[in-house]
Amino acid sequence: MRIITTIAASLALTAPLVAVAQDEPIDSEPQEIQAEPSALGPLVDVEKDLRRVYYRFFKSTRNPEMHAQGWRELERFMDDPRVFDLMIELFEDKPTEMKRELLELFVRTASDDADVVLAWVAVFDEDEEMRQWSAGRLAERVGENEPSNRIQRVLESGLLSGSDDAAASSASLVRQFKLLNAIPHLIQAQAQPQRTEVRRGAIAQIVVGTQQAFVANLTPVVANNAVGYQPTIGVVTDGVVLRVMDAVVWSYRTEVHRDLVGMTSDAWGRSTASLGYDHGKWFDWYENEFKPSLAARTDP
Numbered sequence: 001m002r003i004i005t006t007i008a009a010s011l012a013l014t015a016p017l018v019a020v021a022q023d024e025p026i027d028s029e030p031q032e033i034q035a036e037p038s039a040l041g042p043l044v045d046v047e048k049d050l051r052r053v054y055y056r057f058f059k060s061t062r063n064p065e066m067h068a069q070g071w072r073e074l075e076r077f078m079d080d081p082r083v084f085d086l087m088i089e090l091f092e093d094k095p096t097e098m099k100r101e102l103l104e105l106f107v108r109t110a111s112d113d114a115d116v117v118l119a120w121v122a123v124f125d126e127d128e129e130m131r132q133w134s135a136g137r138l139a140e141r142v143g144e145n146e147p148s149n150r151i152q153r154v155l156e157s158g159l160l161s162g163s164d165d166a167a168a169s170s171a172s173l174v175r176q177f178k179l180l181n182a183i184p185h186l187i188q189a190q191a192q193p194q195r196t197e198v199r200r201g202a203i204a205q206i207v208v209g210t211q212q213a214f215v216a217n218l219t220p221v222v223a224n225n226a227v228g229y230q231p232t233i234g235v236v237t238d239g240v241v242l243r244v245m246d247a248v249v250w251s252y253r254t255e256v257h258r259d260l261v262g263m264t265s266d267a268w269g270r271s272t273a274s275l276g277y278d279h280g281k282w283f284d285w286y287e288n289e290f291k292p293s294l295a296a297r298t299d300p
Contacts, residue, residue, distance in 0.1 A: 046080055050086060050087065139173075160188075160189070183263070186256060187282040208239050214236060
């Protein structure tokens with residue numbers, strides 16, 4: 001369900017501001033600026049209508065004719081970005097083919113709001129096949145242009161997330177779109193500690209040494225006309241003990257590293273593979289070598 005909340009947050013936080021024409025007179029009294037209401041009506045009614053269409057044409061039927069009529073019904077909801085997250089949620093457990101058909105509605109809508117949904121699916125969907133398919137359709141939509149700021153923020157969110165799959169998917173799209181401004185995020189995302197795996201105290205030990213047995217104690221054993229002793233054997237260890245304390249698991253994301261090296265090498269004109277996974281070396285290179293060389297090429 002994470003993708004549902006993130007899509008809704010993205011559509012809400014990145015919605016375009018209402019512009020005011022400069023040639024209009026400015027009243028002395030401040031006035032509240034309101035966006036134009038949706039053509040489909042109040043959100044509650046629109047969501048209710050959307051659910052009705054879903055339950056009638058998709059919930060329990062496999063009839064292709066019913067599905068075809070349902071897709072036609074859903075087309076009218078594509079003008080209202082407020083219900084995009086609900087559409088994705090309703091079809092979350094449907095077969096891959098049906099989810100692809102749903103995303104085709106967003107492709108045909110050809111709006112920035114719809115492209116943001118494609119980006120979220122390409123980054124955060126749990127199904128790898130759906131992530132790759134949506135990434136391909138998004139690339140077709142963007143073409144040779146630079147993706148919008150809202151799409152770039154989606155990719156940034158994937159790189160900053162704790163999910164390895166989301167980071168790898170975002171890195172692939174960042175390289176495909178040649179988003180050089182995302183290089184610092186790629187550097188940070190290529191290797192990260194998994195904070196949930198932190199373990200405190202001694203969690204393991206390795207002993208390399210020699211053990212020597214000796215008689216540590218004698219216990220008298222008395223019988224009729226006889227006395228004996230029961231020895232207690234002790235062991236002395238001579239060598240080295242290695243104890244593992246407070247371990248933190250690091251995740252080295254090879255896919256992110258590959259895309260980072262490939263994109264930066266192409267942009268810089270020299271290989272950056274020697275920087276490895278060292279964050280310090282990467283940021284030093286980015287600030288002191290890459291940015292000055294990029295500025296020198298852009299200056300007239």
